[in-house]
Amino acid sequence: xxxxxxxxxxxxxxxxxxxxxxxxxxxxxxxxxxxxxxxxxxxxxxxxxxxxxxxxxxxxxxxxxxxxxxxxxxxxxxxxxxxxxxxxxxxxxxxxxxxxxxxxxxxxxxxxxxxxxxxxxxxxxxxxxxxxxxxxxxxxxxxxxxxxxxxxxxxxxxxxxxxxxxxxxxxxxxxxxxxxxxxxxxxxxxxxxxxxxxxxxxxxxxxxxxxxxxxxxxxxxxxxxxxxxxxxxxxxxxxxxxxxxxxxxxxxxxxxxxxxxxxxxxxxxxxxxxxxxxxxxxxxxxxxxxxxxxxxxxxxxxxxxxxxxxxxxxxxxxxxxxxxxxxxxxxxxxxxxxxxxxxxxxxxxxxxxxxxxxxxxxxxxxx
Numbered sequence: 001x002x003x004x005x006x007x008x009x010x011x012x013x014x015x016x017x018x019x020x021x022x023x024x025x026x027x028x029x030x031x032x033x034x035x036x037x038x039x040x041x042x043x044x045x046x047x048x049x050x051x052x053x054x055x056x057x058x059x060x061x062x063x064x065x066x067x068x069x070x071x072x073x074x075x076x077x078x079x080x081x082x083x084x085x086x087x088x089x090x091x092x093x094x095x096x097x098x099x100x101x102x103x104x105x106x107x108x109x110x111x112x113x114x115x116x117x118x119x120x121x122x123x124x125x126x127x128x129x130x131x132x133x134x135x136x137x138x139x140x141x142x143x144x145x146x147x148x149x150x151x152x153x154x155x156x157x158x159x160x161x162x163x164x165x166x167x168x169x170x171x172x173x174x175x176x177x178x179x180x181x182x183x184x185x186x187x188x189x190x191x192x193x194x195x196x197x198x199x200x201x202x203x204x205x206x207x208x209x210x211x212x213x214x215x216x217x218x219x220x221x222x223x224x225x226x227x228x229x230x231x232x233x234x235x236x237x238x239x240x241x242x243x244x245x246x247x248x249x250x251x252x253x254x255x256x257x258x259x260x261x262x263x264x265x266x267x268x269x270x271x272x273x274x275x276x277x278x279x280x281x282x283x284x285x286x287x288x289x290x291x292x293x294x295x296x297x298x299x300x301x302x303x304x305x306x307x308x309x310x311x312x313x314x315x316x317x318x319x320x321x322x323x324x325x326x327x328x329x330x331x332x333x334x335x336x337x338x339x340x341x342x343x344x345x346x347x348x349x350x351x352x353x354x355x356x357x358x359x360x361x362x363x364x365x366x367x
Contacts, residue, residue: 027354030084030100030341034352037118038079042350044114044268049076049348050275051288058285071110071292076347078108079115086339103340107324111300112291114268119324124262124301127319128184128205131310132254139181139207139306141244143257146170146204146228147236150197153286156189156294162232163187163200164298170231171304179217182207182305186261187298191270191287198290203261205244207306213243265300266291 049072056068085103107116132141146167151159167185170176185204192199212218219227225239245253271288275281301319303311317323342356 026086026100026339027341030343030354033084033100033102034082034343038082038115038352039350041115041118041268042079042345044272045075045078046348046350047272047275047284048110048112048114048268048288051272051281051284054281054285055289074108075110075113077106078110078113079105079345080347081106081342081344082352084341084343086341100341102325105325109321109324111295111320112266112271112288114264114272116324117264117268120320121262121264123322123324124186124319125258127311127314127316128258128262129255130314130316131184131307132205132258134310134313135182135207135306136254138210140210140212141254141257142206142208143240143242143244143260144204144206144224145201145238145240147199147201147238148232149234149236150192150195150199152197153290156198156200156290159198160187160200160294160298163202166228166231166233167202170227173227173231175219175223175227179208179212179219180206180305181209182307182309183303184261184307185302185304186263187265187300188263189266189270189291189295191266203263205257205261205307265295 052068052072052075056065056072059065059068081104082102083104084100086100107113107119109116111117135141148159148163148166171180171183183204183206185202188201188203190199190201191197209215221239221241224241225236228239229236243253244257271284271291273280273284273287275284340358341354342358343352344355345352
């Protein structure tokens, strides 16, 4: 453990010895992350904020006006300040810097905010990879996609309820419970450009017993399809299930499946059609209002069985409403000095500007 006096002295040494080139490299890394992970998403987020503002101003219902006005304020200021932390490490007697990590931000956590959804997607990917690393010695995995027919905007609420009810029946069937030991399930809603209909569907990773693929209980694709047709009461052909190969084979199948499950609930390009013209604004507002009405109270992500147990073991926080800055793998305890770079952007603006930097001395009381 670094004593307080020693920590303060070391922090001052870092300040004194850090070269202009090192500082420049840190700032370049942050600028690259801002452009790739923040400013590219703010293009869509500002469109969403303007749509919420129009929906509020154009409504005659006081409750709806207030509902969208609050959403406008939250999304408009989302990510307006960001703090990046650069840890000063003490390794073999030499002072070194770690790569910048997002340390603090004012995320709005709106369900449709493209910036927050990108952060959620990154977080869910990280969490699921950790969970599957814990589980892969005891289970094999399969990737399952369950769909229902496309529906109009007017029928989307009803269709989402039907989808959830069908999953409840599906997961209670004896054949399902006999082979499935856990799952993670996410909802995705896409929109077709040809007729404007919506396509709700589930992406699911199943945990199965080690010998499942060679056992007598193995279910062929046709059998999974029969179970889903029975659960929905519809003749659905598009039921896809495939084995996810383990990490030690020459494949990123696990990573690919996790990325598919961790995608946005709705792609920004599906509901944000621009606002350069009145027609584009009207189209955007119609889709945004439809999705808010249909998905506002719908559960987007759920875990069951061994996936839920592994999350508890890893002490993972809530994916949707929890921390959207650092992942569980990131820690500040190993640092004895911390440089914080402060950035901000003005509402309705895309670009960020650096406004300040501060130093902190921190201690690891556990060592």
